[in-house]
Amino acid sequence: MTDAHYLSTLAEEIASFRATHDDRSVSPTVVPDEIREYLTTHYDFSGARPLDSVICDVAAMMRRWSLHTTHPHYFGLFNPNVTEAAIAADALAALYNPQLATWSHAPCANEIERFTLGFFLRAFGFAPESSAAHFTSGGAEANHTAVITALTHRFPTYGSGGVRSLPGQPVFYVSEQAHHSFHKIAHSTGIGRDAVRSVPVDLSLRMDMEALGRMYDDDVANGLLPFMVAGTVGTTPAGVIDPLEAIAAFCDEHALWFHADGAWGAAAALSAAPVPPTAGIEKADSITCDAHKWLSVSMSAGMFLCRHMHAVREAFRITASYMPIAVESTVDNYASSMQWSRRFTGLKVFMTLAERGSAGFASMVDGEMTLGDHLRTRLARTGWSVVNDTPLPVVCFTHPALGTGSKHFEELIGSIYADGRVWISGVTLPHYGFVLRACIINYTTTKEDVDLLVNTLDGVINAMAEGTRA
Ligand SMILES: *Cc1c(COP(=O)(O)O)cnc(C)c1O
Numbered sequence: 001m002t003d004a005h006y007l008s009t010l011a012e013e014i015a016s017f018r019a020t021h022d023d024r025s026v027s028p029t030v031v032p033d034e035i036r037e038y039l040t041t042h043y044d045f046s047g048a049r050p051l052d053s054v055i056c057d058v059a060a061m062m063r064r065w066s067l068h069t070t071h072p073h074y075f076g077l078f079n080p081n082v083t084e085a086a087i088a089a090d091a092l093a094a095l096y097n098p099q100l101a102t103w104s105h106a107p108c109a110n111e112i113e114r115f116t117l118g119f120f121l122r123a124f125g126f127a128p129e130s131s132a133a134h135f136t137s138g139g140a141e142a143n144h145t146a147v148i149t150a151l152t153h154r155f156p157t158y159g160s161g162g163v164r165s166l167p168g169q170p171v172f173y174v175s176e177q178a179h180h181s182f183h184k185i186a187h188s189t190g191i192g193r194d195a196v197r198s199v200p201v202d203l204s205l206r207m208d209m210e211a212l213g214r215m216y217d218d219d220v221a222n223g224l225l226p227f228m229v230a231g232t233v234g235t236t237p238a239g240v241i242d243p244l245e246a247i248a249a250f251c252d253e254h255a256l257w258f259h260a261d262g263a264w265g266a267a268a269a270l271s272a273a274p275v276p277p278t279a280g281i282e283k284a285d286s287i288t289c290d291a292h293k294w295l296s297v298s299m300s301a302g303m304f305l306c307r308h309m310h311a312v313r314e315a316f317r318i319t320a321s322y323m324p325i326a327v328e329s330t331v332d333n334y335a336s337s338m339q340w341s342r343r344f345t346g347l348k349v350f351m352t353l354a355e356r357g358s359a360g361f362a363s364m365v366d367g368e369m370t371l372g373d374h375l376r377t378r379l380a381r382t383g384w385s386v387v388n389d390t391p392l393p394v395v396c397f398t399h400p401a402l403g404t405g406s407k408h409f410e411e412l413i414g415s416i417y418a419d420g421r422v423w424i425s426g427v428t429l430p431h432y433g434f435v436l437r438a439c440i441i442n443y444t445t446t447k448e449d450v451d452l453l454v455n456t457l458d459g460v461i462n463a464m465a466e467g468t469r470a
Contacts, residue, residue, distance in 0.1 A: 006051040013059045014087060021063075025420030026071045028064060035065055072445040073422040075438040075453055078236070078264040078293040083443075085355040086297040089348035100342045102323060103330035110330065113346035116353065120289065121305055123269050123358075125282025132312035134337045135291075135345040136302035139263030140181035142288035145304045145312075145338055147172070147185050147228070149286060150257035152315040153308070154227040159315070163190045171219055172228035172257075173197045175207035175242055176430060177235040179261060197226075203431055204389050205240040207231065212250065228257040233278055234265015237427045239394025239439070241265060244280025251285075260284035263302070265392050267294035271369070272362040277391045294365060296443055297348040304337070312336055364443045368393045371440045374447055378454045387432045393440035396429060401461055406434045408464065415460045422453045 042057070069079035098106035100113070117133035126133075136142045150172070151158045157165040170191050174182050176198045186195045197215055202208045212229070219226055229251055231242035244260065251258035260266065260281050266289035269278040281287060285308060291301040306312050316336050326332050334340045353361065372393025376386050379397050388396040402408040409426050413436075416422060427437045438453060 006055060009052045009055050013055065017059070017063065018084075021068060021071060024063070024068065024071070026073050026423040027067050027417050027420050029418075029420075030065050035061070067423065070442070071423075072442050072449045073452065074442060075422060075424045075440065075445075077425065078290070078439065078441055080293060080296040081442040081444055082298045083296050083348075083352045083355070085351035086348035089344075089351040090298055093344035093347050096344070098344050100344060101334040101340055102332045103327050104324045106344070109344045109347070110333070112350050113344075116346050116350040117303065117305070119353065119358070120303060124266070124278075124284075124287055124289075124305060126287075126305060126307045130309055131305065131307050132309040132331075132336065133303060133305040134333060135342075135349075136304050136338070137300045137345075138292065138302040139179065139261065139288050139290045140184070140302075141338060142263070142290075142302045142304040143179070143181050143230070143259070143261055144185045144188070145315075146230070146257075146259040146261075146286045146288065146306075147182075147189055148338075149306060149308075149311050149315040150228040150259065151189060151191070153311040154257065155225075166225065168223050168225045169195065170225045170227050171195045171197050172226065172230065173199050173212055173215065174230045174261075175199050175201050175232060175235070177201050177205055177207075177237055177240065178230060178232050179236050179263065182230065201240075201430055205235065205238050205429065205431070207242040207247065209243060209246050209250065212247075216250075216254065226254070226256060228259055230259040230261050231284075232265075233260050233262030233281060234268070234390075234392050234394070236264070237437070238388040238396050238429055239265065239390045239392040240388060241277060241390060241392070244278070244283065248280060248283035257286070258284045260287045263288050263290040264293040267361075267365055268369070268392060270358065270361045271365050272359075273366070277369075291349045294368070294441070295349065295352070295361065296364065297352055301345050301349060368440045368443065368445075371445060371447065371450055375438060375440065375450050375454070378451060379457075382454065382458050384454075384457070387429065387435055395438050396427065396432070396435045397438075398432075398435045399461055401465055404433050409434050409436065411464065412436070412457075412460050415463070416456065419456065419460075422456050424453070 070081040098109040100106050100109050103110045113135060118128045121128045121131050121133055155166050174196060182196050183193050186193050199212045199215060200208050216226055229247050231244050231247040233241050248258055266278060266287055269276050269281060286306040289303045291297045292299045313336050318335050333342055369391060372395060375395050379386060384397045384399050386395055386397045413426055424436055424438045426434060428434050
């Protein structure tokens with residue numbers, strides 16, 4: 001039996017990290033060898049060591065050698081700070097370790113997930129009775145699920161006969177700004193990476209619908225078999241929302257599956273605004289939404305939601321004599337989704353929702369959108385120009401002093417990382433080239449934190465200008 005003292009050690013670490021991490025720098029300066037050498041000299045696994053001491057040591061390593069994505073000055077990719085409810089939920093999920101493959105092994109956990117997913121189905125405008133939804137490891141798995149479901153739905157022989165049984169090459173459309181998980185998905189579903197038709201974006205970085213129409217006509221004329229359009233709700237590079245209504249109409253006209261990849265941005269559907277930025281998402285056949293992005297729960301927690309329950313069940317149907325018999329009025333996860341054994345992913349979403357309420361979720365997304373506006377205003381004041389157009393809190397911007405090549409940007413980002421107080425990234429955008437990218441992704445980030453970011457950027461620009469003059 002391990003001494004339960006480890007619990008107070010763990011609680012102390014959680015409390016002290018949460019209380020003090022704002023004071024620390026966001027990014028570490030470390031090289032692989034430093035960590036490798038530490039591990040080799042401290043852990044040869046030959047003897048036993050008290051759990052307390054292991055917890056303390058791991059905590060110290062994590063504090064020292066992590067890019068602290070939970071920090072309010074992390075303006076980076078879609079990695080949020082996490083709610084206390086999520087931390088507690090992850091511990092409870094590990095404690096009971098329910099097996100959610102079947103309903104009968106984990107009645108409580110399955111019903112909590114079903115209940116939570118029902119909330120999201122309604123939030124996206126899907127009817128819970130005729131829809132299917134499950135938690136995934138993340139957006140990539142949810143997108144993968146969408147492609148398999150769409151293929152199976154459109155090509156009834158795909159499931160048994162595979163791609164070989166089809167009368168031609170299936171293709172689907174995404175914008176050139178879509179997430180790159182689609183290429184790996186196309187590879188692994190056997191339709192091949194060339195099946196991903198990358199549609200150009202217009203100056204607003206949205207899918208160019210005329211280009212989509214032309215590509216579709218050409219593909220059909222060439223005997224290819226289009227089956228899906230995936231619109232992105234909040235692109236990863238620039239947070240832009242594809243024209244969802246127009247994509248829905250296009251898919252309707254051509255009998256294509258409409259998948260909305262809102263891994264990050266679909267959360268904006270929870271906004272209290274009369275018309276949320278995600279309007280049109282309710283017309284999708286399926287949706288990807290990651291709770292581990294904007295909804296601020298710990299990794300990993302994705303969701304796949306589909307308005308056609310039977311299409312999903314057909315795509316993942318399986319029986320196995322060693323599995324428990326399904327309970328009346330329930331659907332076993334292993335027979336309706338990609339994973340088999342599965343953890344209690346939904347608990348952290350349920351507990352966060354219970355703790356904050358839907359109004360709390362709304363003020364979280366609305367608050368971050370307001371801070372995004374504040375960042376745009378502040379940047380404009382000191383000569384920066386914003387190049388992307390989105391209500392969502394991703395801001396892509398540049399400065400006349402940086403020019404168009406990547407050299408000055410790299411210099412600037414290098415100085416920001418060396419300074420360590422804030423973290424942003426750069427991205428190359430069609431039409432605009434290399435720009436800086438800052439995302440508000442932490443519900444504890446304040447106006448003052450955003451001001452610190454802009455002041456830091458201004459400082460580096462001024463120093464670079466001095467350097468040039470000297
Ligand atoms: C992050 C992201 C994904 C991938 O999601 P993971 O949770 O990282 O697997 C897919 N699509 C979009 C638009 C994303 O932003």
